[in-house]
Amino acid sequence: MSTEKYVELENTYIGNIYHPLDVVIERAEGVWMYDVEGKRYLDCLSAYSAVSQGHCHPRLVNALVQQAQHVTLSSRAFRSDQLGPFSQQLCQMLGYDMMLPLNSGAEAVEAAVKLARKWGYEVKGVPDDQAEIIVCCGNFHGRTTTIISFSSEPKYRKHFGPLTPGFKFVTFGDMDALVDAVTPNTVAFLVEPIQGENGINVPPDGYLKFAETLCRREKMLLIADEIQVGLGRTGKMLASQHDNVRPDIVVLGKALSGGLYPVSAILADRPVMGLFNPGDHGSTFGGNPLGSAVAREALNVLVDEKLVENSALQGKRLMERLRRLESPYVKEVRGRGLLVGLEVTHEAGGARRFCEALAERGVLCKETHGTVIRFAPPLVVTSEQIDWLAEQVEAVFTQIEAQDQAQPMGMEQAIA
Numbered sequence: 001m002s003t004e005k006y007v008e009l010e011n012t013y014i015g016n017i018y019h020p021l022d023v024v025i026e027r028a029e030g031v032w033m034y035d036v037e038g039k040r041y042l043d044c045l046s047a048y049s050a051v052s053q054g055h056c057h058p059r060l061v062n063a064l065v066q067q068a069q070h071v072t073l074s075s076r077a078f079r080s081d082q083l084g085p086f087s088q089q090l091c092q093m094l095g096y097d098m099m100l101p102l103n104s105g106a107e108a109v110e111a112a113v114k115l116a117r118k119w120g121y122e123v124k125g126v127p128d129d130q131a132e133i134i135v136c137c138g139n140f141h142g143r144t145t146t147i148i149s150f151s152s153e154p155k156y157r158k159h160f161g162p163l164t165p166g167f168k169f170v171t172f173g174d175m176d177a178l179v180d181a182v183t184p185n186t187v188a189f190l191v192e193p194i195q196g197e198n199g200i201n202v203p204p205d206g207y208l209k210f211a212e213t214l215c216r217r218e219k220m221l222l223i224a225d226e227i228q229v230g231l232g233r234t235g236k237m238l239a240s241q242h243d244n245v246r247p248d249i250v251v252l253g254k255a256l257s258g259g260l261y262p263v264s265a266i267l268a269d270r271p272v273m274g275l276f277n278p279g280d281h282g283s284t285f286g287g288n289p290l291g292s293a294v295a296r297e298a299l300n301v302l303v304d305e306k307l308v309e310n311s312a313l314q315g316k317r318l319m320e321r322l323r324r325l326e327s328p329y330v331k332e333v334r335g336r337g338l339l340v341g342l343e344v345t346h347e348a349g350g351a352r353r354f355c356e357a358l359a360e361r362g363v364l365c366k367e368t369h370g371t372v373i374r375f376a377p378p379l380v381v382t383s384e385q386i387d388w389l390a391e392q393v394e395a396v397f398t399q400i401e402a403q404d405q406a407q408p409m410g411m412e413q414a415i416a
């Protein structure tokens with residue numbers, strides 16, 4: 001079947017919630033993806049950072065196949081020989097007493113919200129149904145009804161009400177605003193250490209440390225959503241570690257299973273996680289043997305292949321190359337490790353046309369927040385591949401500038 005036919009099928013039969021590039025992927029290996037026409041692409045999205053270990057990592061595929069031949073789902077009504085070892089490994093690796101295994105990122109955020117509220121009522125003594133959680137403008141934590149209730153993006157909320165109350169917004173990076181938002185009923189501050197979907201926004205130095213100190217002083221929990229930035233993506237095991245911060249609750253997803261299978265988790269110490277009792281939360285597939293086996297191997301690969309270190313190294317290389325780009329269309333290059341955002345200027349006509357031009361040259365990127373090109377290749381990427389990527393980006397900027405000079409942009413494009 002042709003690309004057009006696959007696109008038509010998706011457009012015909014699927015609820016229209018995404019705006020994908022019309023590249024139809026057929027197989028993938030390491031940093032490369034191949035479309036149905038045999039064209040090869042360097043994957044610079046890594047499925048929003050889920051495929052950090054590289055596509056179809058042989059060790060992960062092996063773990064998946066082996067476990068699939070043993071047992072895939074026991075349900076939490078019984079125990080499995082995979083979940084205990086997985087939970088111990090994850091807790092020891094990240095230095096927390098306990099974890100809770102779930103499937104999607106949004107589900108884990110929901111669990112963190114419930115846990116923080118329960119802690120607020122039972123430990124802090126907040127009056128029933130009065131708990132407040134502070135969140136940041138421009139956050140992205142998922143798409144459930146409660147999570148969109150604390151999104152500042154009107155598009156995510158419109159016509160999905162009534163929304164869940166109990167959330168308060170502050171500007172990301174603004175320390176004074178955070179102090180002002182605290183009330184006796186505040187139970188937690190929920191934050192992405194770097195805002196991914198909102199355009200790779202790195203907070204000012206000291207912001208997270210300030211937030212941690214404030215949380216201790218005001219007796220509230222610091223919840224770090226590390227779903228996108230955790231597990232090596234930013235060049236540290238957790239992005240919070242750049243600021244020497246130890247969140248009370250860490251939320252993980254995406255790379256936790258290396259892209260083979262949905263696995264998410266929250267981590268906390270016993271005084272917090274210990275508040276959950278049977279019935280307080282649950283999930284049929286959460287912590288299943290198949291996901292646990294894959295996640296264990298995904299963590300092993302991160303360590304054995306020194307992917308956290310490689311992320312720091314290659315991220316630095318990429319950022320340096322991109323910062324050397326001399327183009328009137330480059331506004332800013334920012335990020336940490338292999339989570340790099342290139343923001344284009346207003347005159348550039350949006351990031352999407354750059355992503356489309358990059359796709360033609362064999363680089364798959366996705367624009368985020370309209371004006372930012374996100375570069376987040378699998379953490380197994382090599383220096384040679386980073387250099388090749390940088391060359392393609394340079395070529396695309398040259399090409400688009402030349403195009404626009406020959407033919408000044410129409411209104412349509414400027415608005416898009």
Ligand SMILES: *Cc1c(COP(=O)(O)O)cnc(C)c1O
Pocket residue numbers: 048103104105106107109140141142143192196197225226227228229253254
């Ligand atoms: C992707 C993401 C989520 C949601 O994860 P899903 O698995 O899509 O539900 C939550 N928070 C952040 C920071 C994310 O990047």
